[in-house]
Amino acid sequence: MKSSISGLYRLSIDEKIETVCQAAGIEPEELDAMWGETGLPFEQAEAMIENVVGMFQLPLGICTNLQVNGKDRLVPMVIEESSVVAAASNAAKMLRAGGGITATSTEPIMIGQIQLMDLDDLSVASEAILAQKEALLDKLRAQFPAWEERGGGPVDLEVRRLPPLDENDPLPPMLVVHILVDVRDAMGANAVNSMCEFLAPTVAEITGGRVRLRILSNLTDRRLVTVKGRVPVEAFVKRGKPASFGHEVAKGIEEASVFAERDPYRAATHNKGIMNGVDAVLMATGQDYRAVEAGVHAYAAQESHYSALSRWRYKGEYLEGEMTLPLAVGTVGGIIKVHPTVQAGIKLMQVERAHQLAEIAAAVGLAQNLAALRALAAEGIQKGHMRLHSRNIAMEVGATPEEVPALAAQLEQQDIVSHSVAQRLLEELRS
Ligand code: MEV
Numbered sequence: 001m002k003s004s005i006s007g008l009y010r011l012s013i014d015e016k017i018e019t020v021c022q023a024a025g026i027e028p029e030e031l032d033a034m035w036g037e038t039g040l041p042f043e044q045a046e047a048m049i050e051n052v053v054g055m056f057q058l059p060l061g062i063c064t065n066l067q068v069n070g071k072d073r074l075v076p077m078v079i080e081e082s083s084v085v086a087a088a089s090n091a092a093k094m095l096r097a098g099g100g101i102t103a104t105s106t107e108p109i110m111i112g113q114i115q116l117m118d119l120d121d122l123s124v125a126s127e128a129i130l131a132q133k134e135a136l137l138d139k140l141r142a143q144f145p146a147w148e149e150r151g152g153g154p155v156d157l158e159v160r161r162l163p164p165l166d167e168n169d170p171l172p173p174m175l176v177v178h179i180l181v182d183v184r185d186a187m188g189a190n191a192v193n194s195m196c197e198f199l200a201p202t203v204a205e206i207t208g209g210r211v212r213l214r215i216l217s218n219l220t221d222r223r224l225v226t227v228k229g230r231v232p233v234e235a236f237v238k239r240g241k242p243a244s245f246g247h248e249v250a251k252g253i254e255e256a257s258v259f260a261e262r263d264p265y266r267a268a269t270h271n272k273g274i275m276n277g278v279d280a281v282l283m284a285t286g287q288d289y290r291a292v293e294a295g296v297h298a299y300a301a302q303e304s305h306y307s308a309l310s311r312w313r314y315k316g317e318y319l320e321g322e323m324t325l326p327l328a329v330g331t332v333g334g335i336i337k338v339h340p341t342v343q344a345g346i347k348l349m350q351v352e353r354a355h356q357l358a359e360i361a362a363a364v365g366l367a368q369n370l371a372a373l374r375a376l377a378a379e380g381i382q383k384g385h386m387r388l389h390s391r392n393i394a395m396e397v398g399a400t401p402e403e404v405p406a407l408a409a410q411l412e413q414q415d416i417v418s419h420s421v422a423q424r425l426l427e428e429l430r431s
Helices: 013-024 028-034 042-048 084-097 122-131 133-143 145-149 189-207 244-262 264-284 289-300 340-349 354-377 381-396 404-412 419-430
Strands: 060-068 071-078 102-105 109-117 153-162 174-182 210-216 224-232 310-315 318-326
Touching: 013 028, 013 071, 028 340, 060 084, 060 264, 060 340, 060 354, 071 084, 071 264, 071 340, 071 354, 084 224, 084 264, 084 354, 102 354, 109 189, 122 133, 122 153, 122 174, 122 189, 133 145, 133 153, 133 189, 145 153, 174 189, 189 210, 224 354, 244 264, 244 310, 244 318, 244 354, 264 289, 264 318, 264 340, 264 354, 289 318, 310 354, 318 354, 340 354, 354 381, 381 404, 381 419, 404 419
Parallel strands: none
Antiparallel strands: 060 071, 102 224, 109 174, 109 210, 153 174, 224 318, 310 318
C-alpha cells in the first residue's frame, strides 16, 4: 500500500479509481461496492431500520498521504462538507514529512453502568459489592463465555457514589456500579448492555437497593487512542514565501491551539474540525459516530472546563501535535459485515482490528485539525473553502459538467462569490 498520491483531484472518476487501486494493490472489482453509485441493497436497508422508504447518499472521497505507525493508509471518508478530504490529505502530507503519525491504543475496555437507588448506607452497599467482586465477575463470565474465548470479557467492577449536585437536586445520594468489559474488536454496546441487565438483579440483592438504569456509558475513557505527529516548519512555506513564513505559521498554530485549550467557545469549533475527519472515517466504515461524538465531547470536558482535544507546540524546527480521543469502534458486529460499501472501505484501509481502525480515524482527525489551524493561522479559512464552494455554486447556477471547471476557476478570482456573479460569468462564458 502506497498512500502518497498527488493530484488525485485532477483525474476523472475512472482514473481516480484506477490510481487508488494501483496504490492499494487491489483490483477495482474487489471494491465494486465503493465506486460510482452502488451501495446498500434495499432488502438490507429494510433489515437495518424501520419504516424504510428510500436511500440517502453522500459522497465518499479518499484521504491520501496518510502514514500511521510507519504504514501507508488510503482512507475512505464520507462527508457532505467541501474541502475536508483535500485538507486532510494535504495535512497528512505535511505530517508525513515529519515521519508520519504514531498511534497507540489502550485495551478496548467499555464501561456498563447499573444505577442503584434507595440505599440506606452507601458505604455498606459499596463494600458489599466490592467484597463480592470476583464472584460477580465470574457470574458474568459464566453467562457470557464467548467473550473469554475471544480473549476479552469482564475485567473489573467499580463502584461510584453520586451525591446530590446542590440544594435543588431532588434525590438523595445514589450508587452506580461500573462493569468494565474488554470487548476486543466489537464496538461492544450490545454486549455491555446485556451484561448490565444480567447482573443488575444480583447487585440489587447484595445491596438491598433498587435498580434503575442498566446501560453502557459512551464516555469510553478506558478505550483511548493517542496520536502524535510533527511537521518540519519548512513544510509550511509556500512558493514565493521566505523561510521565516514556516516559523510564523508554526507559531500561529501554537497560538490557535492555546486559544482552544483555554476557551470553550473556541474549543467547540477546534474540536468540530477534528471530528470532521474522525466522523467522515466513522461514517465510511459504518460506525456509531453519535456514540463517539458523545464520548469525545464528554472527554473534552473532564478537566476543569471544556477544552481542546489536541495540542500543538512550536519547537523551533518542528511543530508538534498530540491528541487523545476515546474511540469506541468495531470491526465485527454492527453493519460491518452487512453493508457492502463499508466492507469495501475496510478492505481498502487494510484493517482487521478495531484498534487499527480507531488509530486511523484519530490520525485523520489530527491531520484535519492541523489543516484547519494552518489555514486559520495563515490565509484564513474562506480561501480554501471558496475553491470547492465555487464548484458548488457553478453547478447550482446550471453549469454543465464541462463548464464547471472553467466557471469555478473564474469564480475563485472574484472578491465576492455569489449566485448572481456566477450567473453573469456563466452567460459570458457561453457567449
Ligand atoms: C469547519 O468545518 C471546521 C473549522 O471551523 C475548524 C476550526 O475552526 O478549527 C475550520
